[in-house]
Amino acid sequence: MVLNVLDYRRKNKTWFSRWTFRLVHFFPFQLLLGYLKNYQLLLLAWLLPFLIVAQSFGITFGLPSLFLTPEYRGEVGGYSFLFTGLAVGSFIMAFHISSYVVMANRYPFIVTVSKPFYVYSLNNSFIPGLYLLLYSIESFRSQVYNELANPWQAANNILLFFIGVIIFVYFSFVFFYLVVRVFPKIFRLRKGQLEKYPWLRWVVKLSEKEKETKLEEAPKERFGVYGVGLYMRSLTRLARARFYGHYSRDKLIRVFRYQHLHALYYVILILSFIIMRGFVKDTPSLILPAAASFHLIFTVILLISSFFYIIFRKWTWVVVLGLVVVLNTFSPLHVSRYNNNAYGLNYHLKHKTVNPVAHGNFKADSLKTIQIMNRWYARNNPSGNPEKKPRMIVVCTSGGGLKMAYWTYYALGYADSILNGRLLQQMQLIAGASGGMLGAAYLRELYLQYRNKKIKDYYNTRYLQRISRDILNPVFYSFSMSDWFIRLQKFKYNGHYYYKDRAYMFEQTVNRNLGPCLNKPLEAYRQPEESARIPMMVLTPTIMNVGTRLIISPLDVSYFTKTTMHNPEVNIEFRHNYHDFGADSLNFLSAVRMNASFPYVSPFVALPGLPRITVFDAGLNDNYGYLTAFDFVTEFKDWINNNTSGVIIIRLDENDIVNYNDKTDFITRLTQPLGTLFVNWANIQKNDLMPALFSLKKLLPDKVDYIRFSFGTAQKRISLSWHLTKRGKRILTEAMYNRQNQEQLKRLKKLMVANE
Numbered sequence: 001m002v003l004n005v006l007d008y009r010r011k012n013k014t015w016f017s018r019w020t021f022r023l024v025h026f027f028p029f030q031l032l033l034g035y036l037k038n039y040q041l042l043l044l045a046w047l048l049p050f051l052i053v054a055q056s057f058g059i060t061f062g063l064p065s066l067f068l069t070p071e072y073r074g075e076v077g078g079y080s081f082l083f084t085g086l087a088v089g090s091f092i093m094a095f096h097i098s099s100y101v102v103m104a105n106r107y108p109f110i111v112t113v114s115k116p117f118y119v120y121s122l123n124n125s126f127i128p129g130l131y132l133l134l135y136s137i138e139s140f141r142s143q144v145y146n147e148l149a150n151p152w153q154a155a156n157n158i159l160l161f162f163i164g165v166i167i168f169v170y171f172s173f174v175f176f177y178l179v180v181r182v183f184p185k186i187f188r189l190r191k192g193q194l195e196k197y198p199w200l201r202w203v204v205k206l207s208e209k210e211k212e213t214k215l216e217e218a219p220k221e222r223f224g225v226y227g228v229g230l231y232m233r234s235l236t237r238l239a240r241a242r243f244y245g246h247y248s249r250d251k252l253i254r255v256f257r258y259q260h261l262h263a264l265y266y267v268i269l270i271l272s273f274i275i276m277r278g279f280v281k282d283t284p285s286l287i288l289p290a291a292a293s294f295h296l297i298f299t300v301i302l303l304i305s306s307f308f309y310i311i312f313r314k315w316t317w318v319v320v321l322g323l324v325v326v327l328n329t330f331s332p333l334h335v336s337r338y339n340n341n342a343y344g345l346n347y348h349l350k351h352k353t354v355n356p357v358a359h360g361n362f363k364a365d366s367l368k369t370i371q372i373m374n375r376w377y378a379r380n381n382p383s384g385n386p387e388k389k390p391r392m393i394v395v396c397t398s399g400g401g402l403k404m405a406y407w408t409y410y411a412l413g414y415a416d417s418i419l420n421g422r423l424l425q426q427m428q429l430i431a432g433a434s435g436g437m438l439g440a441a442y443l444r445e446l447y448l449q450y451r452n453k454k455i456k457d458y459y460n461t462r463y464l465q466r467i468s469r470d471i472l473n474p475v476f477y478s479f480s481m482s483d484w485f486i487r488l489q490k491f492k493y494n495g496h497y498y499y500k501d502r503a504y505m506f507e508q509t510v511n512r513n514l515g516p517c518l519n520k521p522l523e524a525y526r527q528p529e530e531s532a533r534i535p536m537m538v539l540t541p542t543i544m545n546v547g548t549r550l551i552i553s554p555l556d557v558s559y560f561t562k563t564t565m566h567n568p569e570v571n572i573e574f575r576h577n578y579h580d581f582g583a584d585s586l587n588f589l590s591a592v593r594m595n596a597s598f599p600y601v602s603p604f605v606a607l608p609g610l611p612r613i614t615v616f617d618a619g620l621n622d623n624y625g626y627l628t629a630f631d632f633v634t635e636f637k638d639w640i641n642n643n644t645s646g647v648i649i650i651r652l653d654e655n656d657i658v659n660y661n662d663k664t665d666f667i668t669r670l671t672q673p674l675g676t677l678f679v680n681w682a683n684i685q686k687n688d689l690m691p692a693l694f695s696l697k698k699l700l701p702d703k704v705d706y707i708r709f710s711f712g713t714a715q716k717r718i719s720l721s722w723h724l725t726k727r728g729k730r731i732l733t734e735a736m737y738n739r740q741n742q743e744q745l746k747r748l749k750k751l752m753v754a755n756e
Contacts, residue, residue, distance in 0.1 A: 025229035027107070027123040027241070034103050042099055045302055046127055049091075049295070053135050062719030068135070068142035069725065070289035071470050076147050076726075080289045081157040085164020087292035087299070088135075090270065092128045092165065093172045094302035096121040097266060101306045109228055112242040117176055123232050132165065146725040175266060267303045274300060274481060279489060281478060281500050284512065290473045290723070293480035300480075340503040340603040342594060344494045344521060344585040345578065347608045352580060354609040360558030360576045368556055370639055373428065375532035377643050380426050389645040391752050393427040394629050395535075398653040399434025399619035401598065402471060403718045407732050408432075408439030408652050409467050411709040413459030414736050415745055422752060427535040429632050431625030433618035434596040435722075436652060437539060438510070441592055442467055445517045448534050468729055469513040471506060471722035475601055478502040483603075494521070494585050503602050507589045522575075522591060523584035526554040538628050541594040541615040543572065544604065549622065550574055550615050552591050554584075559635050560628070572613070581608045601722060624653065626693050637699050646703035648751055649693070654712045707748045711735030 023029055035043045051057035055064040072080035100120050110116045136158050143154035233239040274296060280286045288296075312319045341347055380390035397408045416423035424447050430440045446458035479502045482488075489500040498504070511519050528534045538560070539552040551560045552574045561571040575583045594605045597617045607613045622628065633640065633647055640647060696704045711732055712718060718728040735741060 025227055027228045027231035028126045030107070030228055031099070031103070031124050032126060034106065035099075039099075039102055041305075042095065042102070042302075043127075045095065045298055046131065049298065050131060050134070053131070053138055055138065060720055062721030062723055064138075065142060065146055065719060065725055066290040066472065066476075066721075066723060067294070068139040068291075069147050070291040071473055071723070072289050073284060073287075074469055076143070076149070076157075078157060078160045081161040082164040083288050084291045084295070085161040085166075086168045087164075087288065087295040088132075088161075089165040089168025089172075090299045091295040091302070092125075093121075093169060094270075094299045094306075095128065096124055098302045098306040099124055107228055109231075109241040113233075118173060119231065119233065121173075122234070132162070136161070146727045148726045148730075172266065175269070267306060270303055271300065279482075281474075281489065281505060282508065284474075287474050287477045290476035293473075293476040297480040340501060340605050341498050342605050342607065343498055343507070343587040343590045344496070344582060345608050346496060346582045348496075349581060349608060350610075352609045354577050354607075354611065354613070356572055356577070356611070356613070357570055358577060359561045359570070360556055360573060362559050362562060365556040365558045366635060369536075369559075370636065372530055372532055372536070372555075373636065373639060373643070375530075376428055379532055389643060390426055392640060392644045392647045393423060393535075394633065394647055394649045395427060395430045395432070395440060396625040396629050396649060396651050397430070397432035397436030397440055398624045398651075399432070399436055399596065399617065400654060401435045401720050402468070402722045402724050403654070403720070403728060403732065404435035404652070405439035405442070406464070406468050406724060406729070407654075407709075407711055407735075408436045409443045409459075410439075410464060410732060411652055411736060411741075412440070412443055412650075413464075415709070415748065417459055418745060419749060419752065423748075424535070426752070429629065430535050430537045431540070431622075431628035431632075432652075433540075433623045433625065434598065436625075437537070437595050437618070438592055439467060441518060441537065441588075442514055444534050444537060448528055449517070451533055466514050468724050470724070471509050471513065472601065473723070474505045474509045475502045475722070478505040479600075493587065494582070501603065503593060503605075506593055506602055507587070510589060510592075518589050518592065520588050521584060522552070522554050522586045522588050524554075525588065526584075529553075529555055538632075539591050539595040540571075540618045540622055540625075540628055541597070541605070542618060542620040544614040544616050545611070547621065548572070549618070549627070550594075550613075552586075552594070560631050562631075562635075578607065578609070598722070624651065630692055630696065633696050633704075634699065641700055641703065644703070646705060646751075647696070647700065648705050648707055648748065650748070651706065651708045651710075653708070653710055654718070655710045705751055707744050707751075709736070709741050709744060711741075 048057065049067075052063050052067050058064060069076045070080040070084045072083060096117075100117060104110060104116070104120055107120075110120055113119045139158055139161070140151075140154045143149040143157060144151060149157075228241040230238050231241055308319060376392075377390065378384075381388060395412070398404060400407075412423065424443075430437070430444065432440065442463075443458065446455065446463060449455045450458045478500075483501045490497045491500055491504065507519075525534070525537070529536050536553065536555065538557065540549040541552070542548075543550050549560075549571045551557060551571055554575070556573075556575065558573050558576060561573050563570050574586075577583075590605075593602055594615050595618045596602070597604060597615070604614045604616055607615065618625075629649060712735070716731045718724070718731060724732075
């Protein structure tokens with residue numbers, strides 16, 4: 001039997017019972033109960049944003065800083081917060097609309113007010129309000145701590161954030177007012193139009209079916225499970241829910257039906273706007289902050305969900321899952337095939353086969369490299385005095401996103417300046433992964449320009465500022481606006497067409513940040529490397545099919561594919577195996593991107609031909625470049641022993657933080673096996689490969705030395721991301737002056753002058 005609220009109030013007159021009654025039948029509380037009981041998916045839409053803003057998720061990868069200190073055109077300021085506020089406003093309105101479409105008919109009293117959707121949204125604002133409060137507090141702290149902003153500036157940014165939220169919400173309610181009051185008077189359905197436009201008959205039939213469903217769901221009693229006693233009439237006023245018994249149930253549902261149709265118009269409008277924005281990729285001023293893009297992803301998800309719910313009702317999730325399966329199977333617009341292309345290669349030769357176990361001539365390639373090292377020797381020992389043998393420098397730089405790009409460029413540039421330009425002159429090989437190789441590639445290119453007398457120096461502060469510029473915002477923008485549901489735009493490079501997606505945005509952003517200095521074909525570096533004007537650079541992205549390495553170099557380096565004991569899973573030399581696909585024309589930036597394919601930020605890269613080989617970040621296999629360095633020194637140990645005074649292996653990475661006292665709870669224990677493997681993957685590699693690297697001392701007794709430049713402490717950690725905060729830049733800049741790095745620098749200088 002349904003409890004009558006009036007009887008309950010007469011029989012329970014204590015202070016506690018009266019306030020308990022008011023709370024239970026307060027409209028915001030009733031809505032929250034409705035979510036918990038029937039519509040948990042709407043609550044789940046808020047879970048990830050709450051966790052990120054509360055800094056309980058994605059800390060290692062810098063997600064909270066992207067949310068709390070958004071960046072627009074390289075600046076954390078008013079515009080970035082305003083645009084983020086607009087996106088958060090769209091997410092809040094999407095939540096209100098989705099909730100209204102799904103739940104409003106369960107609260108029939110709402111039709112007795114003059115603005116049903118406004119009142120519903122106002123009472124449905126507890127969760128959004130809590131989110132905005134948490135965001136403002138955490139953003140203020142993050143701005144002061146990570147971006148070194150003064151409190152007044154941080155408060156002003158938060159104010160602009162709220163202005164953005166208010167603008168979008170106000171626009172949305174104006175839209176609903178126009179749809180309800182103005183548009184019906186202009187666009188009236190006249191007699192005969194149903195026969196003229198068959199799709200209108202389908203809309204009417206769908207509307208009638210929805211009406212029947214809502215009649216079944218609507219409560220048949222005034223009070224009960226969904227009984228509402230009080231509701232918020234405005235931000236400062238409460239009102240009693242009016243009796244709706246004199247309304248016919250048909251009239252009640254008709255009101256809801258019209259409101260839902262208006263919501264459908266709004267959904268179509270916003271989705272159309274987002275899709276059109278997805279075509280804007282090459283204008284930096286129109287690229288939104290990553291936080292705004294992230295909220296737009298959830299906005300689209302919620303709006304599409306409400307759109308599908310209007311049509312399919314209880315079958316919505318079945319239809320959505322079925323649609324995903326269909327798109328994954330057929331995908332005429334490349335919705336699911338998100339393996340990106342390597343720009344410059346010919347993908348029209350779809351059926352041409354590639355033999356993964358084929359390799360070049362080991363002996364011939366080894367002799368060619370020895371000729372390069374002979375030129376290196378001549379440059380570093382112009383007198384030819386056999387008693388003054390130069391030291392060979394081999395650099396191993398680790399992956400780590402933008403922080404490692406910054407650190408690699410800065411540490412090597414600083415050391416080179418202290419050594420009067422001799423570090424890069426005596427450098428023979430650079431190996432590593434991800435961001436570290438981007439920083440090394442940038443320094444090497446500037447060094448080449450310096451040697452060609454195009455620039456005056458190659459470690460100026462303006463170059464350091466360029467390498468520190470954000471890369472993540474444009475990538476997130478492309479992902480949220482188009483990548484995950486449709487790709488239509490193409491661009492032309494080297495006579496071939498490729499899709500514009502987040503990989504394209506990654507390369508375009510690097511081009512804008514650094515200048516187009518790395519935007520050249522792979523073969524452009526062959527002559528400078530062959531003449532020993534610049535050090536060799538070997539990129540080694542991981543082959544996802546079997547877990548081995550793809551060896552990318554402008555030179556013939558088949559000796560890196562040597563195996564022992566007839567192992568069928570071999571490394572693949574890119575230029576040898578993909579020569580027919582235009583390997584020499586591969587954009588060097590694409591090679592760097594393949595070597596730095598951070599999960600979800602940059603898609604996997606599929607190479608042309610059969611079998612279809614897919615490559616990913618080099619860090620999955622050799623995060624520090626140790627394998628490449630070991631193979632190189634082992635291959636040429638005799639030449640090194642006879643022509644140099646030894647090898648100095650310079651390692652660039654972040655200091656390890658060892659903590660054996662982490663407390664674990666139930667959730668941690670559930671996620672720990674996978675989480676430990678992912679977070680400690682680089683440490684696992686280091687522990688496995690360092691003994692192999694140190695074994696070089698047995699091959700070259702007293703001729704192998706190790707230098708390490710590192711940064712970071714337990715109190716000075718920097719997130720793994722393609723975005724740097726001001727605090728992160730300060731930590732990196734100051735790290736070169738700490739005692740450990742200064743001692744390593746003195747030792748490096750001493751080693752390089754030992755035999756002169």
